[in-house]
Amino acid sequence: MEARGDAVRLSGATLSLVKQGVAVPSYDRAKAKICVVHFGPGAFHRAHQAWYFDEMLGAGHDLAVAPVALRSGGVRAALAPQDGLYVLATREAQPSYRVIGSLKAVLTASETPEAVFAHLMTARLVTATVTEKGYCLAPSGDLDLAHPDIIHDLARPAVPVSLIGWLAEGLSRRRVAGLAPFVTLSCDNLSDNGGKLGRAVVTFARALGDEALADWIKGEAVFPSSMVDSITPATDDLLRAEVEAATGLTDAWPVQREGFIQWVVEDRLGDLSPAFAAAGVTLAADVAAFERAKLRLLNGAHSTLAYAGLLKGHETVSQAMADPDLAAFVEAMMVEDIAPTLKPTPDLDVPAYIDAILARFRNPAIVHKLSQIAWDGSQKLPVRILETTADALAAGRSVARLAVPVAAWMKFIESRDGQEIVDPLAAQFAGRRGVEAFLALPAIFPPVLVRNAIWRDAVEAAYTSL
Numbered sequence: 175m176e177a178r179g180d181a182v183r184l185s186g187a188t189l190s191l192v193k194q195g196v197a198v199p200s201y202d203r204a205k206a207k208i209c210v211v212h213f214g215p216g217a218f219h220r221a222h223q224a225w226y227f228d229e230m231l232g233a234g235h236d237l238a239v240a241p242v243a244l245r246s247g248g249v250r251a252a253l254a255p256q257d258g259l260y261v262l263a264t265r266e267a268q269p270s271y272r273v274i275g276s277l278k279a280v281l282t283a284s285e286t287p288e289a290v291f292a293h294l295m296t297a298r299l300v301t302a303t304v305t306e307k308g309y310c311l312a313p314s315g316d317l318d319l320a321h322p323d324i325i326h327d328l329a330r331p332a333v334p335v336s337l338i339g340w341l342a343e344g345l346s347r348r349r350v351a352g353l354a355p356f357v358t359l360s361c362d363n364l365s366d367n368g369g370k371l372g373r374a375v376v377t378f379a380r381a382l383g384d385e386a387l388a389d390w391i392k393g394e395a396v397f398p399s400s401m402v403d404s405i406t407p408a409t410d411d412l413l414r415a416e417v418e419a420a421t422g423l424t425d426a427w428p429v430q431r432e433g434f435i436q437w438v439v440e441d442r443l444g445d446l447s448p449a450f451a452a453a454g455v456t457l458a459a460d461v462a463a464f465e466r467a468k469l470r471l472l473n474g475a476h477s478t479l480a481y482a483g484l485l486k487g488h489e490t491v492s493q494a495m496a497d498p499d500l501a502a503f504v505e506a507m508m509v510e511d512i513a514p515t516l517k518p519t520p521d522l523d524v525p526a527y528i529d530a531i532l533a534r535f536r537n538p539a540i541v542h543k544l545s546q547i548a549w550d551g552s553q554k555l556p557v558r559i560l561e562t563t564a565d566a567l568a569a570g571r572s573v574a575r576l577a578v579p580v581a582a583w584m585k586f587i588e589s590r591d592g593q594e595i596v597d598p599l600a601a602q603f604a605g606r607r608g609v610e611a612f613l614a615l616p617a618i619f620p621p622v623l624v625r626n627a628i629w630r631d632a633v634e635a636a637y638t639s640l
Contacts, residue, residue, distance in 0.1 A: 184273070184423040186257040192273060193422040196261075199275030201231045203257075206238040208278055211290070211297045211356075213337050214304040215241030215249050220274065221262055221406045221431040223301055223361055226453045227276040235449040240279045240293040244304070244335065247282045252427035254280045261417045263430040265407070265539040271420045283340065287333060294344035297356045299446060302371075303402075304337050306364050309374060315366075317374040319381055328381055341371075342378045345395060346387050355395035357443060361402050365465055368440060372397030398440035399461040403468060405540055406431045432540050434530060438464040456521055463519040470512050471524075472531050474558040474579075475504050479535065480547035481582030485589075485640060491542040495535045505532060507575040515565040549596035551583045552618050560623060567626060577632035578640075584612045585640050609637050 182188050192198055210227060212219060219241070230237045241258070243249050253260060258277035264270045283290050294300065302308070312318040317338065319325075327339030334340045345355050358375075360367035372395065379388035407430055417428040441457040443450060451457055458464060476491070482503070483494030495501045508528050516524060534540075563576045587595065587603050595603060599617060606612055613624050613633075623629055 181418050181422065181424040184256050184259050184261070184421070184425045186259065188423060189259065189273065191422060193420065195271075196421050197270070197272040199228065199232070199273065201234075201275070203238075203275045203278070206231055206275075206278065207236040208238045208240045208293060209296070209298040210237050210239040211293050211300045212239050212241050213244060213283075213300070213302040213340065214308065215243060215277070215280070216303060217409060217429045218402075218404075218406045219301075219303045219361070220260060220277070221429045222402055222404050222435060222437070223303070224274055224276045225262060225272075225435065226437060226450075226455060228272075228274050229453040230449045231276055233449070233452050235452075237276075237299070237446075237449060238278050239276050240281060240290075240297075241277050242281045242283050242290050242293075244283050244308075244337065244340075247285065249427070250280045250282045250285075253277065256426065261421055261425045261428040263413060263417060263420075263428060264433050265430055266433045266537065267539065269416075269420075269539065271417065273421070284335070290340070291344060291347060294340075294356070295347060295351065295353070299357045299359060299443075300341065300344070301359045301361055302337055303361045306362060308337050308362070309364065309371060310336055310338055311370065311374065315370055317377040317381075319377075324378065324381075327378070331382060338371075338374050338378050341375050342382070342387075342391075345375070345391055346379075346384070349387060349390050355391065357396045357398070357446065359398055359400055359439065359443075361400055361437075363402070366399055366462070368397040368399035368461075396442050396444070398442040400440065401436070401438040401461050401464045401468060403436040403472070404431045404434060405534070405542060407540065407542075432534060432537055434534050458519075458521055460519060463517060464522060467516055467519075467522060467524065467527060469557060470515065470562050471508055471528060473554070474512060474562060475508055475531065475535070476547050477551070477554055477558050478504055478507065478579040478582070480544040481551075481579055481586045482640075483544045484548060485582055485585055488544060490544060491535050491547070492538045492540065494544060495532070501532075501536075503575065503578070504535075507578075508532075511566060511571070511573070511575050512562055514569070514571065515562050548583075548586060550598070551586070552597050552599040552615075555580065555583060556618060556620075560619070563629060564620075564623060567623075567629060573629055573632050574635070577629065577636040581609070581633050581636035581640055584609065584637060587612070609634050 227237050262272045262274050310318050310321040310324050323336035327334040331343050360371045376388050376392045417425050438456045440461050479494045488494040513524050563573050566573050613619050
């Protein structure tokens with residue numbers, strides 16, 4: 175057993191040594207059957223989906239997970255000696271600690287490909303958190319057949335390197351064996367993630383020249399969309415030391431997140447639905463409505479806090495929310511300006527969602543830097559603020575508050591004169607001063623919006639007041 179200092183390392187053999195007050199698996203891990211394969215077992219997966227599967231296992235559902243890293247052996251090196259166990263720290267006023275037991279058979283695809291295929295042959299569900307770039311999509315949203323990983327996988331489909339290649343080959347082997355396809359569930363922050371993933375796999379199969387496989391996947395396989403949410407700060411040595419003190423055991427790679435957690439899944443899971451629903455997953459007919467609410471209410475308010483908060487000298491989200499004027503402004507914008515642009519949706523209680531977001535923003539245990547949120551504003555403002563603004567204008571509502579984050583962003587860019595700006599359009603910002611100069615950036619501000627006198631006046635007024 176490995177140790178750091180005087181502490182014994184967490185593992186199945188040492189689990190009984192965990193200090194009192196730390197939650198441990200209530201089920202027999204040895205008997206838990208692996209029925210889920212997950213590609214991309216980074217910190218977010220282990221803080222989010224793996225927690226849900228731990229809940230399902232505790233309720234008697236056989237949904238243990240085989241986590242698969244596509245290339246890096248870091249997760250396997252950290253968790254294999256721990257038998258897949260690790261600690262999740264929940265960041266609230268009173269932190270809590272829980273040993274997650276849902277991960278078993280930690281794998282690196284490039285090292286043991288046949289072991290991965292063996293699990294794909296028996297899996298009921300395949301999930302993924304590989305980031306948007308892991309889908310190898312072109313700007314159109316379709317599979318990029320010129321992507322180096324896709325070129326490789328088309329030439330050598332039995333030894334894939336991309337998520338798309340792994341799914342296509344796994345499904346192909348199941349078809350040949352006369353097995354039904356597994357359900358494939360994307361958990362990445364990508365709109366219509368299930369639809370895009372499904373179309374990419376079908377396109378890949380056709381590019382292989384296997385029309386029968388492509389038709390079978392299109393007709394039989396299911397790719398539900400989903401939305402995930404929970405702030406997950408990075409693991410550092412402070413967290414490792416804290417977890418060791420709380421548990422009495424060393425954990426090579428603990429993870430942490432806020433108390434709030436959300437998983438909305440398109441209701442196409444078949445016989446998996448009861449297990450998901452019992453664990454608190456929201457099964458919805460329209461995931462897009464939840465995505466829109468998150469993008470506008472959560473992300474839109476985040477950007478507003480970032481730019482306005484930095485101008486007022488705040489450094490973190492919780493500090494900005496401790497500013498009474500700023501907190502009241504953001505809440506009014508969410509309730510009066512953003513919420514009316516959302517369509518009524520079953521299972522989405524907008525007032526309750528707003529209250530939950532505000533509580534999350536005020537959580538001092540989560541150190542979320544405004545400077546981090548402020549980056550890439552040229553990409554964020556159009557979808558977080560400007561689309562909401564266009565809907566408000568079309569409905570004849572005031573856009574005075576919605577103009578403030580836009581003007582604050584302009585002031586933020588001006589304040590960075592001569593300093594690094596993390597933004598793909600940063601080179602175009604040099605020397606710009608005043609509203610007119612920034613509105614001359616069509617990649618950010620659509621001409622139809624720029625021509626709207628009501629909105630222009632609102633931005634000018636906000637810019638002057640700031």
